[in-house]
Amino acid sequence: MQSDIVVPAFEMDCRDWLVVTSEDLGHTEDLDGAPVLATLSTAVAAEDELHSISGVLMVGLLDDDVPPAIEVREGAVAAEMLDVDSDAGTSRFLLPCPDGKLALVAEFDLRADAGGRVRHRIEELMASFRWSA
Incomplete structure (x- = not known):
């Protein structure tokens, strides 16, 4: 029996960001086997x-192999993953769904160096994330 996976709706303050979906680009895309939402x-x-800063928002399944993570801000949904295997030029954030089975993963390219402003812009975006009711 096959069923569709449904990701709950979410809200993010994207005023400083351009958001492009796979449909906007005219194709669906996977990154490391995970569907890219935007x-x-x-x-x-x-x-x-x-x-310039770029990132992707992907859907993932939560399992027991989730790396340790630190909350972006107290009470925030998003937590930055402390993945020792990741490239030093990237940063990943975990945004677990309320049901605990799925998660969104946000991965950003950190090669741009603007004196901490890049990291601040990303952290503000991740701190704004909320699951919709």
Whole structure:
């Protein structure tokens, strides 16, 4: 018996971000076998440079092999995963669904260096995440 997996609705403050869905691009895409819900892009101005930031929002199944994570902010849904195997140029955040079976995973490219402004922009976005009722 096959059933559809339903991800609950969520809210994020994306005012500083451009959000593009796979449907907007005209195709569905997987990243490491996980369905991509959206691609997120923004830019941070620092001195005389403009630093671009990109990330993806994916769906994943929660299991017992979830790496340790630290809350972005007290009471926030999102937690930054402390994955020792991950590339130093990326940062991953875990956003578990209320039922505990599924999660959203947000992965960001951190190669842009804007004196901490890049990390702040990402953390603000992740702290704004809420599951809708």
